[in-house]
Amino acid sequence: MSEPAERAQKLDAVDELADKRAEFVLDDVVYLDGNSLGALPAVVPGRVEDVVRRQWGELRIRSWEESGWWTAPERIGDRIAPLVGAAPGQIVVGDSTSVNVLKALVGAVRMAGEGRDELLVDATTFPTDGYIAESAARMTGCTLRPVAPADVPGALGDRTAAVLLNHVDYRTGRLHDLPGLTAAVRAAGAVAVWDLCHSAGALPVGLDEHGVDLAVGCTYKYLNGGPGSPAYLYVRREVQDRFDSPLPGWNSHVEPFGMRSDFEAAPGALRGRVGTPDILSMLALEAALEVWDGVTVEAVRAKSLALTDFFLECVAAYVPEGRVECVTPVAHGERGSQIALRCDDAGDVMKRLIDRGVVGDFRAPDVLRFGFTPLYVGFADVERAARVLAQTLA
Amino acid sequence: MSEPAERAQKLDAVDELADKRAEFVLDDVVYLDGNSLGALPAVVPGRVEDVVRRQWGELRIRSWEESGWWTAPERIGDRIAPLVGAAPGQIVVGDSTSVNVLKALVGAVRMAGEGRDELLVDATTFPTDGYIAESAARMTGCTLRPVAPADVPGALGDRTAAVLLNHVDYRTGRLHDLPGLTAAVRAAGAVAVWDLCHSAGALPVGLDEHGVDLAVGCTYKYLNGGPGSPAYLYVRREVQDRFDSPLPGWNSHVEPFGMRSDFEAAPGALRGRVGTPDILSMLALEAALEVWDGVTVEAVRAKSLALTDFFLECVAAYVPEGRVECVTPVAHGERGSQIALRCDDAGDVMKRLIDRGVVGDFRAPDVLRFGFTPLYVGFADVERAARVLAQTLA
Known part of the structure; x- marks a missing residue:
């Protein structure tokens, strides 16, 4: 040997x-692509079958209440919370990462307030974040400036509204300094938005501890939620009242079944929800998160x-x-x-x-x-x- | 008797x-809520099990190509197309209806061009459409004007950029005059956006025939796709080159795996895609659509x-x-x-x-x-x- x-x-x-491996469906392949698509947790197939056959097939519309469908986005958000260092009530699950980047960036610019019209984005970012940042800048009247993460502190100024950063670079695997960069962004009066796709479930994030205001992440890599499983949005408790989403859907409303024509945002992280949650994928994710027990x-x-x-x-x-x-x-x-x-x-x-x-x-x-x-x-x-x-x- | x-x-x-009933999982309840959540097609549970156990569990990342995951949004869009009177290549499936309303409305305003800065919205609309319309107006510098559908022709003018209408009113069940209203909107030089949530799968829509430019709809009502299954976006072939989405994700890119920092939109309806498609829900929908065979x-x-x-x-x-x-x-x-x-x-x-x-x-x-x-x-x-x-x- x-x-x-x-x-x-x-x-x-x-x-x-080592014992955790038995909780996944694996074969004799060495699977080193869990940072793209996590392996299947063994608990998922049975749970999905129950969601399809019993919850949808038998209970049908009653499941929105009886099977907890309606509250899934915030309930599953609370399950993810400890993995990224967040207290409950600050994360909602739903939509894709790209859509959540738009929510977070437009929300960040609005939060930053008047006179701040520059958006900084990690120049080495996963492309979608850059594209969406450009769209957010265009729709909020900001200019977009790509900056290498290490150069962010020097690029911050009175005009900086928000900074979009990746915690771990998707290509190189470089871990960026979330505590230090967040502190610099906050000190400049701007809002830091972190993309946690390549860090959540792999390393401590410490969102609450480090004063991050907004963050997004996917759930199909280290969280093993399944192909294209819903992403999540973190909105720090202290800024929730000022979070003004570009996607105010009926699920973001304080009274979703009031069918009111005027929009009044729900309190808390709930205002990060948008439309009807995607239940099959969401409850598969909820089952997958059970492997984190203990x-x-x-x-x-x-x-x-x-x-x-x-x-x-x-x-x-x-x-x-x-x-x-x-x-x-x-x-x-x-x-x-x-x-x-x-x-x-x-x-x-x-x-x-x-x-x-x-x-x-x-x-x-x-x-x-x-x-x-x-x-x-x-x-x-x-x-x-x-x-x-x-x-x-x- | x-x-x-x-x-x-x-x-x-x-x-x-009458024979179609046997293709659904039903019991002795009279289920008259299929306009909220369609009943479970019997073919779905087995298909979902295959997607979870074999496609995800065994093939894992290979399924993006081998199981056709990557092309699901446009493939399933083409399956919906005949149900709404559309030729292939104009519909992509993904995201919620609310998110698609944002894509369509911002896209419509950009399509309408300079000097048009008024957005009309059905005053009796399902609330989410109104909230999103307000957001779209805010982010494109338009003013939003709620108008009863019957009053739309009289409200159109040189400043009208786009009009968001519901084909069938969610509350009253009233069917609006899609051919007539679309013709009026087009004659005024504006873009008509139709919400088909309460009509697709229940009655002929005729998108191509009636010259509709943009439309959205959900798939969990008359299309029986399951709770919160992905919505769809129709972009008429003739306007696809001018469709400029507010959600340009990596899936909207002409070269998604090129990881390019500059955005170049994919040709055709593909530019309506955004992030990683939600495979479990999407393939459940694909199976559900088989009940439409014949x-x-x-x-x-x-x-x-x-x-x-x-x-x-x-x-x-x-x-x-x-x-x-x-x-x-x-x-x-x-x-x-x-x-x-x-x-x-x-x-x-x-x-x-x-x-x-x-x-x-x-x-x-x-x-x-x-x-x-x-x-x-x-x-x-x-x-x-x-x-x-x-x-x-x-």
Whole structure:
């Protein structure tokens, strides 16, 4: 047995999250793409069947009350809350991440108030955030300015209304300094909006603790909610009264069944809701979140760093030097839960890796992306992935 | 047997859609709330199970291509198209109706061009449409003017950018004159946006034929897609190049996986997509649409009118005169697929009706609403509903 393989055995033996793997539907593939689509939690299929056959099929319209459909967006939001460091009553689930970015950014500009007409956006952001930021700027009369996250403090000024940042970069896996950047944005009198797609469920976020005003995130990566499962919106309690959504639907109304022609926003985070919630996907997500019972984000973070450290060790041991270049920061404080390796022919290499049972993904033009989901990836998986990578590159 | 009961037997015997009822999961309740939440098509549970267990659980990320997840929004849009009189390539499924109303209205104002800064909205609209219209007006620098649909032609002018109308009024069941109103709006140089929530799947819409530019609708009423299933957006082929969405997500991009920082809209209706599609709900809807195989909307409309006519006959026969007042127009050309009866204590009356196995719904302040879904409601159901209503009111 190779030295890394022996190390893997020892690390797996003391992994306190090892038992969680049995709560997922997995096969003999090494699945390192949970940062794109989380694996299926075993509890989900039965729950979805109940939602379809009994709640919809038998109770039909009565389920809006009797099966708790109506309150699902805020109930599931409260279930996500501890995973991102939020007290209850500040998160609602629904719509896609893109739609929630629009809510948050337009809401942020309106919150920032008169005289502030500049919107800063992470220049390296996942594209959709940039597109939506441009739309939000256009519809609120702001100018949009792309800025590298590290340059945000120097770019803030009296005109800055809001800043949209990614907690973890989708491509490089770089973890940005949420506490520091949020403090800088607040000190400048602007509103920070964080996109948590690549951090929630993988590392501590601390929304309440760090004074974040608005945040959004998806639920189908580290939260395992299923393909395209609904996203969420966090609105800090202190600013909820000032949150003025660009999507005031009947579900955002203080009296949704009053069918009033005048709009009066619901109190609290509820005003982040819009239309009829998408129940099948939402209740699949609710079931999926049960795998978090008894798990702390801190334990997940510790294992995530151990997994990515170990992957880098194994790559160094197996892959000839210079064949790949790690673009993910080595410093723990700057690393999310993925490793991105730059490599020639990355697209082809990933195809061959997948054929050999190691599933990551390719991000144009030259990045191999490997996501490490501590709830179901073990150290032997990591060793095997690096070994197969070396074989593939040989 | 009473005379209406005998008539019901005869009508059911010659009902060419009678066999369709077996394709739904139903019990001995008379379900007249399919205009709120359609009943479960029997094909759905098995399909959803396959999507969850095999497509997500086994294929995982590969399903985006192998299970056709990626193209679901436009594929399912094309499945809805014939039901609303649209040729393929003009409808995408996704997001809620409210979100699609925002896309359509902002898109309509931008399409109408310079100098047009007034937005007209049906004054009797389902509230969410009015709230979103107000938001769209605010974000495009327009003024919003509520107008009764019949008064729209007189309210149109050089400044009118767009007009948002409901094909069928959610409360009264009144069918508005889509061909005539669309022609008037177009003649004034403005853009008509139709909300088809209460008409699609119940009566012919004729989007292409009547020159509608933009339309939206939900899929959980007469299309039986399930609670909160995704809505759709129709963008007429001729105006697709000018459709400039306020929600340009990565799915609206010409090259979604190019991860480009500059936005370039996809050609065609695809630019109406936004973020990652909600696969579980979307594929449940796709399965649900199979009940339309071999059914024409014209046949559905003929039965719908027969059902509502017969309900009014039975109510006249059983319910003491003056006890209820029909607020749905009697003329076929002005009637959707529901009957709304005004009545004292409508809220209590509906509760008692439901206890006796007749499920409709209550709309504040005083309306009993009964929806007739021709695919699974028969004439004996209608007779029973009227009879139980009379007993309840006695």
